[in-house]
Structure formats: C-alpha cells, structure tokens
Amino acid sequence: MTPNRDFYTGLIATAFFAFVLFVLIPIYVKVPSFIPGFAPPPDMWPRVITVVGLVMGILAILFAIPKMRAAANDGVMTIGATMHRNRKLIVRFAGVLIGFAAFAYAMPEIGFVPATILLLAYLFLMTGNYSRKIWMIGLTIVFPILLYLVFTEVTHTPFPEGHLFSALAADFVTLI
Amino acid sequence: MWNELLYAFEAVATLPNFIAMAAGIWGGVIIGAIPGMTGTMAVTLALPFTFYLPPVTSILLLVALYKGSTYGGSISAILIKTPGTASAACTVLDGYPLAQQGKGGKALNMALVSSCIGDFISNISLFFLAMPLAMFALRVGPPEYFMLMAFSLTIVASISGRSLVLGIISACIGLLLATVGEDIYGSFRFAVTEDMKSGLGVVPVLIGLFALPELIKMIVFRPEDNNAAMKLGDNRLTMAEFRGSVKSILRGSVIGVILGAIPGIGPSTAAFFSYSEARRTSKNGDKFGEGELEGVAASESANNGCCGATMIPLLALGVPGDVITGVMLGAFMIHGLTPGPLLFQNNIGEVYSLFIGILFSSVFLFVAGKLTAGAFAKISRIPQTLLLPCILVLCVFGIYSIGASPFDVSVLLVMGIVGFVMMILNIPAAPFLIAFILGPMFEDNMRRSLAISRGDLGVFFHSWISWAFFALTVLFIALTIRREWQKWREKSSNTAQSA
Numbered sequence: 001m002t003p004n005r006d007f008y009t010g011l012i013a014t015a016f017f018a019f020v021l022f023v024l025i026p027i028y029v030k031v032p033s034f035i036p037g038f039a040p041p042p043d044m045w046p047r048v049i050t051v052v053g054l055v056m057g058i059l060a061i062l063f064a065i066p067k068m069r070a071a072a073n074d075g076v077m078t079i080g081a082t083m084h085r086n087r088k089l090i091v092r093f094a095g096v097l098i099g100f101a102a103f104a105y106a107m108p109e110i111g112f113v114p115a116t117i118l119l120l121a122y123l124f125l126m127t128g129n130y131s132r133k134i135w136m137i138g139l140t141i142v143f144p145i146l147l148y149l150v151f152t153e154v155t156h157t158p159f160p161e162g163h164l165f166s167a168l169a170a171d172f173v174t175l176i
Numbered sequence: 177m178w179n180e181l182l183y184a185f186e187a188v189a190t191l192p193n194f195i196a197m198a199a200g201i202w203g204g205v206i207i208g209a210i211p212g213m214t215g216t217m218a219v220t221l222a223l224p225f226t227f228y229l230p231p232v233t234s235i236l237l238l239v240a241l242y243k244g245s246t247y248g249g250s251i252s253a254i255l256i257k258t259p260g261t262a263s264a265a266c267t268v269l270d271g272y273p274l275a276q277q278g279k280g281g282k283a284l285n286m287a288l289v290s291s292c293i294g295d296f297i298s299n300i301s302l303f304f305l306a307m308p309l310a311m312f313a314l315r316v317g318p319p320e321y322f323m324l325m326a327f328s329l330t331i332v333a334s335i336s337g338r339s340l341v342l343g344i345i346s347a348c349i350g351l352l353l354a355t356v357g358e359d360i361y362g363s364f365r366f367a368v369t370e371d372m373k374s375g376l377g378v379v380p381v382l383i384g385l386f387a388l389p390e391l392i393k394m395i396v397f398r399p400e401d402n403n404a405a406m407k408l409g410d411n412r413l414t415m416a417e418f419r420g421s422v423k424s425i426l427r428g429s430v431i432g433v434i435l436g437a438i439p440g441i442g443p444s445t446a447a448f449f450s451y452s453e454a455r456r457t458s459k460n461g462d463k464f465g466e467g468e469l470e471g472v473a474a475s476e477s478a479n480n481g482c483c484g485a486t487m488i489p490l491l492a493l494g495v496p497g498d499v500i501t502g503v504m505l506g507a508f509m510i511h512g513l514t515p516g517p518l519l520f521q522n523n524i525g526e527v528y529s530l531f532i533g534i535l536f537s538s539v540f541l542f543v544a545g546k547l548t549a550g551a552f553a554k555i556s557r558i559p560q561t562l563l564l565p566c567i568l569v570l571c572v573f574g575i576y577s578i579g580a581s582p583f584d585v586s587v588l589l590v591m592g593i594v595g596f597v598m599m600i601l602n603i604p605a606a607p608f609l610i611a612f613i614l615g616p617m618f619e620d621n622m623r624r625s626l627a628i629s630r631g632d633l634g635v636f637f638h639s640w641i642s643w644a645f646f647a648l649t650v651l652f653i654a655l656t657i658r659r660e661w662q663k664w665r666e667k668s669s670n671t672a673q674s675a
Contacts, residue, residue, distance in 0.1 A: 006339075009601040013345045020352065029365045039627035042363045045619045046355050053348035060341045092396045093596075100589040107582055116569055123565035126395045135562055143566055147573045155213075155221065157577040 004068050010060030017053035025050065095126055111162030116144040184528035188232065193533060196229065196237040201540040204244020205251070205548045211258040211383050211567070212574020215245030216499045223503060231511035232526055236533040238507055242500050243295055243483045243541055246443055250287040250476055251552045255280055256567055258387035262378050263443035263479040265609055266451045268386055269335070270464060270471030277467050281411025281553065286469045287476045288545040289413065290425045294477035296538040297429035298436065298484030302491075303531050309437040309485070310492035316438050318624040319636045323645035325618035328445060330649055331452035332607040333656040335465060340660055343607045346598065350611030353381065360620050371583035378444075380575045380588040381612060387571055388592025389599050391564040396596075411553075413469075421473035424454040428474045432481020437488040439497035443479035444613050450478030456652070465606065480541075484534060490515050491527065 029043040099122045106115040117140055124136040151157045200222070207218040218241045226234030249264030254271035267287060274283040301309070316324075329347070336343020356366045357375025367373045428450035435446040454474035455464040464471045487504075489495040494516030496502040508515050513523055520527060555563065575584045598605055629635035636642055 005602055006342075009342065009345075009603060012601065013603075017348070024366060028368060030363050032361065032363050039361065040623050042359045042361065042365055045623075046352060046365060049348050049351045049355070053345060053352070056341050056345045056348065060339075060345065063339075063341060089396050092398075093392070096392050096395055097593065100593070104582070104586045104589060107585065112576070116572060119572075120565055120569050123391070123395070123568065124561075127561040127565070128395075128398050129561040132559070132562060139562065139566060144569055144573075147570065151573055151577050155217065155577045158580055159576065160582065 004064055006064035007061055007068055010057050010062075010064055012057075013060060014054060014057030017050045017057055021047065021050040021054060092126065099123065099126065107162075108160050109163055112159035113144050113148050114162065116147075117141060120144060180524060180528050181532070184525060184532050187525070187529045188236075188533045188536065192230075193233050193236055194536075196233045197240045197533065197537050197540050198544070200237040200240025201244040201537060201544045202548065204241040204246075205248035205541075205544050206244075207241075208245035208248020208260045208264075209251040209548070209552055210574055211252055211256075211260055211387065211571045212379060212576075212578060214261050214379065214578070215242050216503070217578065218242075218245050219500050219503050223507060226507055227510065231508075231513055232529045232533060234507055234511065235504065235530055236537070238504050239483070239487070239530075239534055240537050240540065242504075243480065243537055244544065246480050246483055247288065247291040247295075247476070247541060247545055248548070249479075250291070250472075251284065251549055254283045254287060254472070255552060255555055256387065256563070257390055258567060258571065259382055262382055262613065263447055263482075264475075265382050265386070265444065265613070266447040266475035266479075267472055269451070269475075269606055270466075270468045273465070273467030274469065274472065279467065279469075282413055282417065282469060283472050284549045284553065285411060285413040286417070286421065286472045288542065288549060289418065290421070290428065290473040290477040291480040291545065292538050292542045293425050294429040294432050294479070294481035295483055295541055296535070297426075298433050298481045299531070299535045299538060301433045301437075302484045302487055302534060305433070305437075306488045306492045309434070309488050313438045313489050313495075314493070315639070316641065318621040318628065320639060320641045320645070321438075321440070321617065322621040322625055323636060323642045323649070324441075325445075325614050325621060327645045327649045327652070328449050328452070328614050329611065329618060330652045330656070331448055331455075331610055333652070334452060334455050334461075335604070335606045335610070337465065337604045337606075339602075340656070342603050346603045346605065347607040347611035349603075350608035351615040354612050354615035355619070360623055369583075371581070376587050377575075377578065377584050378613060379578060380584045381591050382609060383571050383575065384588040384591025385595040385598075385605055385609065387567060388588070389595040389605075391568055392592060392596040393599065394560055394564055417469055421470045424450070424458065424470045424474040425477040427453055427457075428477030429481040432478040432483075433485040435478075436482030436485025436497070439489050439495050440617070441482075442486075442498050443482040445617070446478040446482045447475040448610050448614070450474045487534070491519060491530075492517065494519075 025043055025046055029046055031041045031043055099119065102122075103115055103119040106118065109115075110118075120143065121136075121140045124140060130136070148159065152159065203222070204215065204218055207213045208215060219238050222237060222241055226237060229237065245261060246263055249259055249261030250267045250271065252258045252260040253264040253267040254275050257268055257272040259265040259268050271283045271287065274280060332343055332347045333340060336346075353376055356372055358364055358373060364373050428446075431450045431453065432443070432446045435441040435449060436443070451464075451471060451474045454470055455461045458464070458468075458470055460468055460470060486497045486501050489497050490501045490505060494505070494514065496505045505515060513519060513526060571588060572585055575588050576582070578584060595605060598608070625635045626633075637646065
C-alpha cells in the first residue's frame with residue numbers, strides 16, 4: 001500500500017488529539033477542588049472534543065486505506081519520494097518559519113518598525129520575483145513608516161521601541 | 177405617533193446630522209476594510225468626539241460607524257481573502273473565489289446591495305418590533321442559547337467540502353483552540369504561557385487562518401501568475417443574479433434581525449446561520465464555497481441585519497447585546513438618556529429621531545459603499561508579489577493595535593502557518609472558523625445550564641424555543657447522515673462497476 005495525503009492527515013490528526021488528550025489536558029487543564037453547585041469541570045469539554053477528534057482521525061486513516069490500495073496498483077509516488085522531489089519547497093517553507101520566528105523575536109528587541117521593515121524586505125526577497133525592485137525597496141521603507149504614523153496618530157497605539165534602541169538612546173543621553 | 181414622527185423627521189433632517197452619518201458610515205467602511213481594525217475600535221475611538229455633539233447626532237454617528245464597519249469588512253474579505261472584521265469571515269468563503277474568477281466587482285456589489293437591504297429591514301424592525309423582540313430576547317436563557325449554538329454548529333457538515341471526517345477534524349481543532357484561556361469558573365486551560373491565560377483573540381486567529389496561507393503559498397510554490405494582478409471583470413450585478421439571491425437576502429435579513437435582538441449572539445453567528453440556511457435551501461447549494469453570489473448575499477444581509485436589531489434590547493430594556501452597544505449605552509448615559517422602558521416614556525422625541533436617522537443611514541451606506549468599494553477595488557490590480565507581503569504588514573500593525581500585545585501578533589503568524597499546513601493536508605478551514613467562533617458560546621451555555629439545573633439534562637427541554645432548535649438539529653444531522661450514506665453507496669457502486 002502507498003500512504004496518501006488522507007492517510008497522513010488522519011495520522012497527524014490522531015497523533016495531535018492523542019497528545020492533547022493524554023499529555024496536555026492532564027498538565028494544563030487544572031480542575032479546581034471546588035466548583036459552585038453541580039457544574040461540569042473545566043476539562044470535560046476539551047476531553048469531549050479531543051475524543052471526537054481522535055475518533056475522526058482514526059476514521060480518516062481507515063477511509064484512506066481503499067484509496068491507498070488503488071494508488072499502489074496505479075504506482076503512485078509515496079509521500080516520502082514526493083517530499084524528496086520537492087525539497088526546494090520544504091526549504092522555502094522553513095525559510096518562512098525562520099522569518100516569522102525572527103520577527104517575533106526581533107519585535108521587542110530592535111523595535112516594531114525596524115523589525116517590520118526587515119520582515120517586509122525578507123518577504124519580498126522570498127517571493128523570488130524582482131521585476132519591480134524599485135517598488136519593493138520603496139514599499140519596504142515607506143509602508144511600515146506610513147502605517148506607524150497612521151496607527152500612532154489615529155489609535156494612539158504604543159508600539160515597542162525595542163530594548164536595543166532604548167538602551168542606545170539612554171547611553172547617548174547620559175553621554176550628553 | 178405620526179405627528180411625533182413628523183417632528184422627529186424635521187429634527188433629524190439637519191446638516192450636522194447628515195454630516196455625522198456620512199462621516200460615520202465612511203469612516204466605518206474604511207476602518208472595517210482594514211484587517212485588524214474592528215467596529216468596536218471605530219466606535220470607541222469616536223466616543224470622545226461625541227461629548228461635544230447633541231445626543232441624537234452623537235448616537236447617529238456611533239450607529240453609522242457600526243454599520244459602516246460591518247459592511248467594510250466584506251471589501252477586504254472579497255478582494256484579499258482577509259476578513260476586515262470577524263462578522264465578514266463568512267463572506268470570504270464565496271467572496272474570494274468569486275474575485276479569483278474575475279467576478280470581484282459582482283461580489284462587492286452583491287455584498288453592498290445585500291448589506292443595505294439587511295440594514296434597512298433591520299431598521300424597520302427597530303420601528304415596529306422593538307418591544308416584542310426585546311420581550312422574546314428576555315425568554316432566551318442559557319439552555320436556549322445552547323440549543324441554538326448546537327443547531328448553528330451543524331453547518332460544519334455542509335461546509336466540510338469533499339470529506340465530512342476532515343471537516344469534523346477541522347471543527348475539533350477550532351473548538352479546542354477556543355478553550356484556551358480562562359473558563360467561566362476562573363480556571364485556566366492550556367495556559368502554557370502567561371499570555372495564553374487571556375485566550376486567543378478571534379481577529380488574529382481568523383486573519384491568520386485566511387490571509388497568511390495565501391502569502392506562504394505564494395512564497396513556497398512561486399506560481400507562474402504571481403506577478404499578475406487580479407481581474408475584477410464585469411462589475412455589474414444583473415437583475416437575474418439579484419433575483420436569484422433575493423430569497424437568501426430576505427431570509428438573512430430576518431435571521432440577522434432575530435439573532436441581533438438576542439443579547440450576546442452578534443453578527444458573526446448570524447452570518448454563519450444565514451449562510452448555512454441559504455446553502456441548505458438553495459438550488460445551487462453544492463456550489464457554495466466555490467464562488468456563489470448567493471453565499472455572499474446570505475452572510476452580508478445577516479451581519480448588517482444585526483446592526484439595527486442590536487439596538488432593540490438596548491433601547492427597549494437597557495441591555496447592551498455586545499461590546500459596541502455597550503459603548504453606545506455609555507454614550508446614551510453621557511447625554512443624560514437612560515435606555516430602557518422609561519426612555520420610550522420620557523424621551524420619545526429622541527427615540528423617534530434616532531429611528532428616522534438610522535433609516536437614513538441605509539442610504540448613506542449604499543452611497544459610501546459604492547464609492548469606497550470602487551477605490552478599494554484598485555487594490556486588486558496590484559501584483560500579488562507586492563500586495564501579499566504588504567497585507568501581512570498591514571495585518572501585523574492592525575492586530576498589534578487592538579491590544580498592544582506582541583502575543584496577538586505571534587498568534588497571527590502561528591495561525592498563518594497552521595492554515596497553510598491545513599491547506600496542504602486538505603483540511604478545510606471553514607469548519608475551524610465556525611467552531612472557533614461558536615465554540616465558546618456553546619460551551620459556556622452548556623455549563624451554565626447544567627450548573628443552574630444542578631446537572632439535570634432536562635433543563636435543555638424546558639421551553640418551546642429549545643425544543644424547536646433541538647428538532648432542527650436532529651433533522652439536519654439525520655439529513656447529513658442520509659446524504660453521506662448515499663454518497664458512499666454511489667462511490668462503492670461506481671468502484672464495483674469500474675472493477
């Protein structure tokens with residue numbers, strides 16, 4: 001049999017709900033010693049959901065079996081081979097993950113606006129299409145600053161300045 | 177009454193009132209169209225300005241902002257697959273596929289027309305049904321809410337696409353994520369970090385799930401046409417298309433009015449409910465989710481149908497139905513008006529002026545919608561490689577501005593990745609969305625009902641309203657099982673024949 005996408009979806013769903021049911025709920029859903037009146041405890045609803053999810057995950061695996069048999073007869077590629085063939089796509093996806101993680105980390109460190117400028121530049125680079133370089137460079141700088149001005153003036157949102165720049169500014173003031 | 181109405185008409189028909197309504201609607205449409213900026217934000221921001229305005233003018237401004245933002249959410253939902261507000265999340269399901277087919281203009285026009293009709297019917301209901309509907313709303317307690325939510329959740333079956341099992345898996349993930357944070361008794365669930373104690377915000381989750389996967393898909397797969405702009409195509413909505421959606425618009429408007437009058441339900445639920453009903457009853461039900469104008473009409477008429485109706489419990493009983501009407505209650509108080517039964521005795525002149533003014537706002541909504549949608553439609557001409565990264569940055573700013581919380585931004589990014597993985601695994605995103613919005617109301621009302629009855633399940637069957645929703649739920653579950661069984665039999669007979 002050749003595992004197909006539905007099989008892997010079922011497998012991932014089953015593993016996810018099992019992990020939530022047997023690991024996360026016992027640790028992260030606290031049941032208080034006293035609940036007013038007769039009330040269902042806080043873990044009742046998450047348990048019901050995860051059990052339903054688990055059953056559906058198993059069903060998805062079972063329903064995928066006939067298709068997998070047919071696929072084996074047709075000589076369809078396995079998902080492993082497909083992944084190997086598409087390693088460029090996987091690298092790009094990893095690139096997106098790294099970009100997002102770096103932005104979330106950099107936001108409080110270097111400040112909201114510089115981090116957004118860097119994120120926008122990175123995303124433009126990742127698109128792989130550089131036919132509108134001038135637009136890309138212009139938007140990378142102007143767009144976040146424009147949004148910053150709009151949001152600070154209209155909604156008075158206090159965007160993080162960043163530890164790095166705050167510290168540098170403080171040193172500069174001390175020097176003066 | 178008619179004399180008072182005439183006086184009210186004269187009082188409303190002044191330049192300052194018209195300017196306030198026009199500005200409110202326009203501002204609302206623009207704010208609603210920006211991902212992350214909500215109607216609540218618009219109304220709250222405008223509140224300080226109303227201190228200096230006469231009472232009727234200030235309430236009209238706030239109501240106009242509410243209506244405008246509710247419609248505005250549909251513009252970004254249709255054009256860039258990013259619901260501007262949570263109530264427009266349902267519009268994405270058919271609006272964006274229509275835009276991809278080069279029918280973005282039609283979808284925008286249908287959203288505008290159905291929003292205006294829904295809005296107008298809602299305003300009329302405010303005139304004639306304020307008291308009876310408010311009395312009905314008072315009879316809806318936790319058990320009735322629970323049954324209503326159970327019925328609404330059956331929509332998952334109809335929007336699961338090719339596989340009901342994958343649809344239910346998606347709904348379970350949505351329900352599970354909705355449990356993160358503090359529950360009704362103050363205990364914390366899945367609070368892995370300190371930020372998670374307050375739960376996951378609806379707006380970052382929705383925007384992350386719908387808007388970001390498009391960007392990630394473009395970066396990962398780099399399709400050939402990613403430098404091409406979207407074609408808006410023929411903008412005009414034909415009479416035949418409008419006639420085909422009239423039933424859905426009227427039904428959606430009535431659903432919006434009834435659910436809007438019940439405190440705590442809100443336009444998002446009304447939109448899903450209406451969409452589900454339209455899909456169930458329409459001849460083209462199978463095409464919903466692939467770009468059906470009727471789907472856009474159903475959700476948009478219902479969410480705007482809620483706008484006037486949410487004023488019913490506020491004016492008649494003094495009970496705000498949601499955050500926005502809560503802010504409006506504050507505005508009433510500031511101007512020395514106390515909403516509730518006495519308002520109709522002591523300030524009937526102001527009440528009628530408000531009713532007349534709110535009716536006018538539907539006309540302003542149409543004009544502002546036409547002009548603004550035209551301007552926003554130009555967005556679709558920008559190449560995807562430039563547009564999508566900028567949308568992400570816009571979402572990041574919008575989401576951050578809601579609560580000045582970096583955690584919300586992280587939720588947005590993580591949900592984008594989750595949405596992309598779901599896309600790759602063929603898990604439909606729509607059931608997730610519905611479950612995430614309706615799940616907390618479903619659970620809270622179930623637990624409240626059981627706490628009130630000390631565990632007696634009979635509490636769910638004490639009123640005819642509960643029975644009615646229960647019967648509908650059972651009926652639709654039975655119909656779904658029958659449909660799935662027929663599908664399975666057809667498939668197996670086809671396989672046997674081909675073998």
